[in-house]
Amino acid sequence: MRGAKSLDGFMRPCLHWRPQRLCTAGSIGGIGGIRSASRLRSTTATPLQWSTSTLSTPRRPDALLSRHARRYATPKVQPKLTQDELEKRIEAIPIERYRNFCIVAHIDHGKSTLSDRLLEYTGTINASDGNKQILDKLDVERERGITVKAQTCTMLYRYPKDGKDYMFHLVDTPGHVDFRAEVTRSYASCEGAILLVDASQGVQAQTVANFYLAFAQNLGMVPVVNKIDLPSADVERVVDQLRTGFELPVGENGEGCVLVSAKTGKGIGDVLPAVVERVPPPVGDMNKPLKMLLVDSWYDNFRGVVLLVRVFEGTVKPGDALVSFATGNKYTVGEVGIQYPDQKPQTKLRAGQVGYVFFNPGMKRIQDAKIGDTFTTVGNEKVVEPYPGFEEPKPMVFVAAFPTDQDHYGKLADSISQLVLNDRSVTLQKDHSEALGAGWRLGFLGSLHCSVFQDRLRQEHGEEIIITEPAVPSKIVWQDGKESVITNPAEFPEPDDHRLRHGATVYEPVVTATLTLPEEYLGRVIELCEAARGSQISIEFFHGTQVILKYLLPTSSLVDDLFGKLKGATKGYATLDYEDAGWRESQLVKLNLLVNKVAVDAITRVVHTSQVERLGRAWVTKFKEHVDRQMFEVVIQAAMGRRIVARETLKPFRKDVLAKLHASDISRRKKLLERQKEGRKRLRSVGNVVIDHSSFQKFLAK
């Protein structure tokens, strides 16, 4: 677990309900409620059996609404506030009436839609704004319909039971496993979480993983079943999964579980009262010296780096002189404010609040905004204990990136640095390729993360790049016990390297994958996992027909689209979650693509010996398709050291275009030469063979 677990804010006395059994994040096998097949099937008259037997005749969701829930079931949208009203109301709210919470769920279960409804309901946005996914701000998020970056918003809510104002700070988190770091970081600013589950899909792999992450952080949890409007909704089954699977305090008739349709708005009025009651308020004293945690940051062209902060103690206001514990740098606060949902300046941020801060003069250097850093006011460095910070997210997938035109290197470097500031989980290093020139080696949390980065670069900065195939790192423990972790496949030793042949051991990274799927697809999924060199850890039957399968899988299988294959084999029903499981000894070799005997370093890969023949053949066939013919014969080979695995030959050109022109046709000749000159800028040579950049792009594209 992240260092955040030991933050003051999380070690508070628990005012809220906690699950009854302790277990670690992602340790599905150890979950109290998810029973093993043998246990499950040997039990008689368990709630699980009752549930499966009633699957075909689900009760109407309304019948499951608790008495309390029914009381607040009709949404009464609260009016939108002016800046003055907002500030006055916020000032009058004491910390006991703050609630900081995030929404966590499996991908596509409706987090962003529910966030929109809550923003509307509290008058933070106009209801007429409709289904806009207000918190999915990035183009790539709207285009792909996924949340990539955790987004936050403050809301004010008058709780009908006591007629008092409450201030909520909501975080909409990403569902996809690649963006897990965003979710865990979000927990640092929250005391509670809404665990959202789709009423037709039920509990899925990321529901389980997110639950345990939130649980390990000691967050107060509010189970919410969404999409109850769907004809395929089976509310009773899902409520029962939450009750028995996670031992959440959900009664047999659904008490304690909020039922909503984020799409139609039904039941939305029940969500916030549940948050008030089950999420504890933050603990903090606004009269103590400032203790402020940097949760996120982004770059603004006019203001410099903007910081999203959680104030744990004290207050912060414009003009304050602050110091960073991580860098020792001092700054003067220029503005503080809240996201509502756009930035709204405030006179101060107080203990318990989450908001933004930027400095005047602005923080310019990207590297100075260290996520997890603590700030205090100058002079209080000795009395304030800084937080331990966050564990750096570990990249699992590496690619090399190059500009399509080397003249754009400087501009592209700036764009990449800006994106990296807004996405802390990307690692960046300079790189160089014989074939593609100067570029960068980038580390990502997964393949989706990598492709989203590429999209953002194009959409937000108008930059095109050539990206090499994603590769996972490998580790070599040499005879003398020294270790090398290799992220650039071109640096992996050739098979005949004497150091490799004398006492060195090679390792590849592995993950513990958790798959959920309907039982009927079990055989096919096991076949796929075995073909991906997986070793089975456990099979558990959850709720009769649903299976939870755990496998130790090479991380490279995820890069090779194992998830896509699983989806294909299960009509889209399989879900996958994974966590890093360290290294496993493996038979890895370096596979080169040779063009007229010269290796194309940008294409080199480190692969398992079992993949060499298949990949080698595929490479030479594909490369031949994309490379232009030359004036001489070009031999394309896939080679493992000196052993040639596959070969193709590209026949030479016979025509000289210029030779065909008439000597007096000067303007045409000039035009052709100009065009050739322009074209040469985009060419790279490998040995004596010139290759257009677009050929690389096409070859490297999936």
Ligand SMILES: Nc1nc2c(ncn2[C@@H]2O[C@H](COP(=O)(O)OP(=O)(O)OP(=O)(O)O)[C@@H](O)[C@H]2O)c(=O)[nH]1
């Ligand atoms: N019928 C129905 N559809 C819903 C409901 N809530 C969300 N949806 C739809 O479900 C899809 C996914 O919703 P999102 O809100 O983007 O889901 P998400 O959990 O934020 O997705 P990620 O951030 O990518 O994990 C969208 O097409 C929504 O319109 C609901 O209550 N009923």
